[in-house]
Amino acid sequence: MKSSMGRVERDSIGEVMLPHHALWGVQTQRALENFPITGIPISHYPELVVALAQVKRACAQTNADLGVLARDKAEAITAACDAIIAGDHHAAFCVDVMQGGAGTSTNMNANEVIANLALQAMGHDHGAYRHLHPNDDVNRSQSTNDVYPTAIRLATLSYAETLLSSLSTLVEAFRAKGEAFAHVQKVGRTQLQDAVPMTLGQEFHGFATTLAEDIDRLRDLGRLLTEVNLGGTAIGTRINTPDGYAAAVVDALSKVTGRDLTPASDLIEASSDLGGFVMYSSALKRVVIKLSKICNDLRLLSSGPRAGLGEITLPPAQAGSSIMPGKVNPVIPEVVNQICFQAIGNDLTVTMAAEAGQLQLNAMEPVIFYKVMETMTTLTGGMDVLTTRCVQGITANEARCAELLEGSLVLATLLAPVVGYDAAARLSKTALTDGITLREACSKVGLDAGALGLA
Template identity: 70%
Template sequence: MTKQRMDVDSLGEVQIAEGAAWGSQTQRALENFPISGVSISHYPELINGLAAVKKACALANRDLGVLPTEKAAIITEVCDDILAGQHHDQFVVDVMQGGAGTSTNMNTNEVIANLGLLKLGAEFGSYGLLHPNDDVNRSQSTNDVYPTAIRLAVLARITPLVEAMQALTAAFDGKSAEFQHIMKVGRTQLQDAVPMSLGAEFRGFATTIREDIDRLRDLSSLLTEVNLGGTAIGTGINAPLNFGNAAVAHLCTITDKPLKLASDLIEASSDLGAFVMFSSALKRVAIKLSKICNDLRLMSSGPRAGIGEIQLPPVQAGSSIMPGKVNPVIPEVVNQVCYQAIGNDLTVTMAAEAGQFQLNAMEPVIIHKVLETMGSLTNAMTVLRSRCVEGIIADEARCRALLENSLVNVTALAPVIGYEAATKLAKYAQAHGLSLQAAARPALPESLAEAALTELQPAAPEAAQ
């Protein structure tokens, strides 16, 4: 049996595993919230955000003379260890929790205090030397620590997400150039429409993802406004004068982010509009990405009884019963990630709406779902690029055969022979199973037939851009 130590809080005694760096409030949260099975340490950016906030606050408290230099130094040293990737396993509370993030904040306070006590040569729980609330949480409240830390967590995940988007667009651009000379049938509403080049189709995939990179960056700037120093509900109670400005200045240095103190701390403590807008942008990316995957699956369908214009890399066997079958598993998994992102956005929307008066208690599910979406989309785009897009092969002969057997070139005839004559030609060709060229003379008067045949010369890829 694991050895236990006793900790005490206002609710009584609590038993904690002897080697655990957390304290009673964290232990109670572990028992109260066995919900998702996902601990806050699943998101290292969140743990680093919390450590950065605690370090900034310790330095501000030191500067303003409300925390002894020695205590500020110990807190800072522990926070630096956490920022270096140490002790993340001590952040154990479930990411889904009641209390507007209080359990997360206290998990952080208790771990920093106890690790600081170790550095002082004292035992865990010797809070007379370094206290989770009186020292680590001095001049702070969960109401300003947690909202600030979750913003830092999102800002930290922007870079890998954008890099994955850029790499994916580069892969689509590469295929666009490779396939530019291949003409194919363009389709609307799953029906043959007009000729286009396969390269132009892939260029469209690149463009639609690329244009949202700047949108995500722009919307992420809304998350640089923080309410640190507002303490409880933005009143600044229990914080010294000018604490917010001092803490945010230190936080900018620690994180290298252009953070700024909100002009209205009451409003900033309850408003989650920035997360709503950012989550909506993530949903937009997911919708576009899912549509692209739908197209890749359709274009590669068959391989013989479907469209079959492209071949996706065969990454695994597709069936336990049908020999030789290969499925489009990479686009399929990306589709599922996108569905999850769309659902997560609805969760964020409802949680943001659920705030009452001066605080929104639903922040934990917001940061859980936003970070989950960012991580999943980053991974999905990386997998889509490396295990699918980069290995796509065009079936040029199939593209040509489908185009030659289609009636899509009839659109180009309308300005030459008139819409009615072009319609008549298309209907005749369809009814008799003929190409437009073969149907021209029996379907049209001689002069219109000659004009149509002249126009129906093979088009260069550049004409279909």
Template identity: 55%
Template sequence: MTHTSTSPHPSPTSRTETDFMGTRDVPDTAYWGIQTLRAKENFPITGIPISSYPVLVKALAQVKHAAVLANYDLGLIDETKKDAIVRACLDIENGQLLDQFVVDVIQGGAGTSTNMNANEVIANRALEHLGRSKGDYAAIHPNGDVNLGQSTNDVYPSALKIAAINGAGQLLEAMGYLRTAFSRKALEFEDVVKVGRTQLQDAVPMTLGQEFSTYAVMVEEDELRVKEALVHLHEINLGATAIGTGINTHPQYAAASCAHLQRITGLPLATAANLVEATQDCGSFVLFSGTLKRVAVKLSKICNDLRLLSSGPRAGFAEINLPPRQAGSSIMPGKVNPVIPEVVNQVAFEVIGNDLTITMAAEAGQLQLNAFEPIIGRSLFASLSHLTAACTTLADHCIDGITANKEFLRSQVEASIGVVTILNPLIGYDAATSIARQALVTGRSVTELVLERGLLSAEELNEILRPEHLANPQDSADIDVQQ
């Protein structure tokens, strides 16, 4: 049991708190207490506190908010305590006291330190609202009142899910923003012809607009996949307490707390049908992380394309120009690198690695609890926040400023052997094969050879090679060819 010592303070700037392991001095300015202090000392791992993920801190406060309202409804806590705790939770939900959430994001104990950090901050803020001193836990206790009817084992995963849902909302906004940027470029480039490629070899003509519209569709598809994966995060185990049996809770607590949490968060949350299963199973995190990996893989593929298409400027593909963002070399004057696609690539690599971490952490759970949810949370929030930033950065600092080398692209189409494929229905397979063979041997263009043989007129070729026909080659079959 944690309480404030009745002995005089050891100094004007600290208070004495006691737990079952002993007595420690806590800074008077701190809203956290002795258990948070021990966690700070025990887990100097990343130097990244849980305050780095405001969505998690807000979710923790929302869970505590719902819990105290449920306990009040069930007659388990008096109105004075309830009102003070609610006020403290609202302060945190509104962004106050974020700097008081100080435990490291990676910690032992299945998230107990995070839960106790929240309990202590809320208790001390509630005491302040009552006009009492921090640490006066006889009036409002972190465990006995703020954590009433709860365990880390149902608070922490419920908060993780709520935070992930809200973090995903920010990601979806950023993905939509990026998709719109690609769509604008697709429209801008709809009549810019180019050579398509398969296996890095010349294929058939297309438009640059088609290429960029593909990227927009790829992003849109993943927006839908993220929304689908989010459905599984709406099932929570609040009310399960230690292992899912609901020990130390009122029979109606799980339903009451979930109802309040739905109202507070605005989310369609639901209590898991089997709380014992829900307390030990991290499958929804694995599924969601796998979806984020899919997003990362496809973003990285797009950035690979952008780097390749803009390679050069003299000895590469040089089909498009990325907006120059900074000097690219400390030794080579004039060199500019594709730094924005490169940084998005690196975010993708991180997200892929985070997914493996989450997979291994979920697999390592034993019996009635998974002790490794802190690393799941840290990896999940890093993926969400970094992907969100990457999408916005890619749109603002790269996609919007891309230009096309239109004349160069057109000349490549005219010189490409692939043009013969679109002529195949008009001049016949054998003639097309002969033209292709001669073009390869002589280095002359397909169009030049077609004109020389009188297979098509210049007017007919110009009509066939119009951008709309290249983008929709089936339309060229309707062209009236004069024989």
């Protein structure tokens, strides 16, 4: 029903006034009013919007093929989905990413937008649902409980490709520095104490290696998200679906997405289990723990510039102080540290939300998706910045590395096999007590430093 103020739509609760040209409907409008939580609409994650349209397209095609949806309606729904997949109308996906209802508001936002786009193409007004209905047609043979879990898996897999590309680029940047610094001798340290000699190249190559391990790990765990419960509808019993629908719709979705998707072997279990997200989030946490440790190391190695270690110089990004002239801070590693702290907290949220499901459904899926995507997007941005504005511009302070190595006692370890552990320890203590080098300590006790390999 239309009025001068807009159009009126009804649901089981009552009437709602909508703008005439709004692509969404009554259930979306109620969600906008009920969940003004983060200010982040689901369109903030275009991968989710595209995934929803891919699911709806596959469902419409399968319903038409099985004879439970008129072909003209299926074609109109498919055309609407294709436009959304191409990037159109994303602003109409406006419900908050945080919501109660296990994703029902997100699913209905998609159903209503697709229905109104299809109605428009069929020559009908928005809201004229007697011609094509959001629930009866767009959502036919579906439930939020299989659509939403499937869509958030697809969205996560889609963005994962961007994250892995950024991670790979960062690994290569560290690897390149490892090669460039291979000749730079320096002090290796354990527990912040001088330990044994090493090269700066070995240190940076270690950074590359530890991060590279997780590229394959993330890819492997991503395969857990290719198992979907689409076709199970409400709780996995396949209620309100035609014979053969579950297998056919997953096959159709595989073709739409270009992904090798697998129907869950137990749709009841798959409707409530979020173990795949727990594992994937945990793998992301593993990455950020390593990355934060590396950023800590970069800050330590560049500390100074004159009263710290000062073995490397980070490219200056901005003035570091409003009061101390000339001070330059390691702001890029610092921001990446903070991104990593946030990701670790997000993993705890995912863990608690996955545990919080009851019986045949976990209603906490929205926060799981939100926090996994928040981690992936901020981590990707952080890795890109770390690569381009920090790692690629790092230079070695070779003179400082040589100075610290010469003045350290780390070469005592090399003496132990020659003169024995106790004698090497006495030499080290003598050098430390007298404030001299290990080479000078050898001369003091009558040992030939050159013959011992300290020349």
